Amino acid sequence: MSKSQKNTAEVLVECLEAHGVKYIFGVPGEETLDFLEAIRKSQRNSKITFITTRHEQTAVFMAATFGRITGKVGVALSTLGPGATNLMTGVAYAQLGGFPLLVITGQKPIRKSKQGKFQIVDIVSMMKPVTKFSASVVNGDDVPQMFSEAVSLAEAERPGVAHLELPEDIAGEVCNAKPIPIKKIIPETASAESITEAVKEIEKAKHPLVILGAGANRQPIQKELKTFFQKTGIPFVSTQMGKGGFDENSPLYIGGTGIAQGDFAHLAFKHADAIILIGHDVINTPPIILTPESLPKCKVIHINFFSSVAKDVYIPTHEIIGDIKISLSALTEKIKKSESWDFNYFYKVREASKKDVLKFGQSADFPLRPEKVVADIGKVLSKSDILALDNGMYKIYITRSFVTRERNGLLLDNALATMGAGLPSGIALKILYLKKKVLVVAGDGGIMMSIPDLETAVRLKVNLTVLILDDSGFGMIAWKQKKLNMASFGLSFNNPDFIMLAESFGAVGHKVDKAQDLAPLLKKALNSKGVHIIACPINYQEANKILGSIKNLEASY
Incomplete structure (x- = not known):
């Protein structure tokens, strides 16, 4: 050649x-x-x-x-x-x-x-x-x-x-071919009839509620959502992968769905008589079982690029299929705010959820409670910073109480839900956003699945902070094992000295020795150059006892 x-x-x-x-x-x-x-x-x-x-x-x-x-x-x-x-x-x-x-x-x-x-x-x-x-x-x-x-x-x-x-x-081999343009597949536009029918169902409801799914993060529809919420005043809940689809500092935000039942958001779902799901996908863990049998008096309106039905889990009563941005704009244009809408119960749920978050957010228990970890993360991260999660028990606590302000401000996986993705995601984010602060949160199980690429992070000279939550076991599976009244078995292990391990890669290691250490260490690491590893002991046992036990507002626990 x-x-x-x-x-x-x-x-x-x-x-x-x-x-x-x-x-x-x-x-x-x-x-x-x-x-x-x-x-x-x-x-x-x-x-x-x-x-x-x-x-x-x-x-x-x-x-x-x-x-x-x-x-x-x-x-x-x-x-x-x-x-x-x-x-x-x-x-x-x-x-x-x-x-x-x-x-x-x-x-x-x-x-x-x-x-x-x-x-x-x-x-x-x-x-x-x-x-x-x-x-x-x-x-x-x-x-x-x-x-x-x-x-x-x-x-x-x-x-x-x-x-x-x-x-x-x-x-x-010798090749004389040349690049050709990439064909852009244009999504269909939803039918006017589907928009009109959805408007009728929402307007005649008394307690409509919005759920933001993964599609609300994947697509830049924040402007359309803002117009919709400003016009209607309908409250919203975020699914795990929908967090950040709209600013959760909004007074319309009721809460997140860390689990599929027994949390504050589920009280709101059960009270609603029309639930509008924007960008929800059944590949993600369902925020609640949404079928005619589970919520017989509730209309379920699905808005996405594609139809989505899962037997016994998610069966919408109405679908708007087409480009989400266009569908949302059309819906907003046609809908009128109804005098019969009543959101008072949703606001009570919101306040009860906020009180619950504060309950253990200042706990001095050591090893740390997960609520304390989430509270401290919320204190040190600003609106534009990014939180990237691996997969583990902490994901439940973060998604139910961490307030996400921007689109893709919280990256997690609730589809395959694999361990090992947190550190690689964090490194990629720092390549994309040199000036943004990125915090990776990983359990001791997940981080050990990607630890060799700590060297990659150091070699690339990124400024990255990794918080390792150490409970010497696979915490989420242990929680489910216990819920099934099974003996504790097969889920515990020993960890390396994460400080020495970090230093051996050329990173900076920090250790949390008491509950009051975490927030200052996070702040210090996030404002420093280089790769920083913070090893933090965590204990889920007490928190897990009450997780998923919310039955009503009068007796939350």
Whole structure:
């Protein structure tokens, strides 16, 4: 191949450049060296930067976070076989979460190979059940078309994952193809009839209530929501992945849904006679069982890009299917504030929830109660800061009481709900937002699943704070085990010295020795340069005794 000629790998990189991709995360392998060389040339020209991670799972979590925030595909790279299989958890994380992602994997030569079946797994077939598109490049000239189709599908509602396999010999072949535009899939507009019918149901209700789901975060509909809430004054509740869809400092905010029953928000749900769910998705844990059998007197209005029904869990009585932004604007234009609406009970729920949050927010118990941890996080984070969660028991307490002020101000996973994503998400956020403060909260179980990439954070010189909540066990499963009256078994372990571990990576370690230490340490770390690890002992036992036991306002506990 002459210097003036291009190979297939270079054409694929040109497609990525043309689409505005700035970063690729991954762990290279022998079969991806042509592609890696093409990225090197791109990076030399200040176009695409390659970030090496210590595990493919971290790479795909980081890429998925880029897709989640930007709305355009994040890109992760792995080699064949074990590299590609290591991507799978992150691929499922993005597919279920609705985060646009493109994963590129290597493969042995397909025309002629001298290694037999060494390391060969049918990655294309493996990826198909958890992607929107999965294919192998068998001809370099097909790359622009395949890339366009893959990215178009990954970015369209509902967003998800596309996979391209690039065999070693195809990557190095001469290719004269050029990038082509990405086809943008325009969502349908909801029918006027569905809008009109929904308006009728809401206007004739006495206690309408809004629930904001993941789609309210994924789409920039804050302006439309503000207009709707200003015109109607209807209160709202946020699901776990809907937190931040609208400013929860609003007087209309009633509370969050950390669990599926027995919390303050569920009192509001049971009182409502019309619930409007904006951007809810049954892939996420349901905020409450919403079926004609569970709430026979309540109309359930589903507003999203797609229909969503789950037997025995979520059966809307009415659907508005189409572009959420357009649907919400049309709904707002037609609806009239009703004199018969009564929100007094919802406001009582809101006040009871606030009192509950304060009840243990100043607790001096040590190890710390989860309510104290959430309260201290709320004290030190400002409106524009970002809180990124791994998965664990603390997620319940944070989602029910942490006040999120901005879209994507709280990042969590309530779809696949995998452990290990918190640290990679935090690193990705700091690449995206150099000036914003980012706090990662992870349990001792989740952090150990991604701890090698603490080195990645230090190498990239990001300013990142990671709060590790240490209870020497898998706390959420222990809680459920106890609820089922089972003996405690199989869920405890020993932890390393997190301070020494942090320092061995070149990070700064801090330890919480008493309840009063946490807020000052958080503030100090967030305002300092470098990667900071704060190890904080936590005890869920007393808090868990009353979690999910809210039956009414008169006797909350």
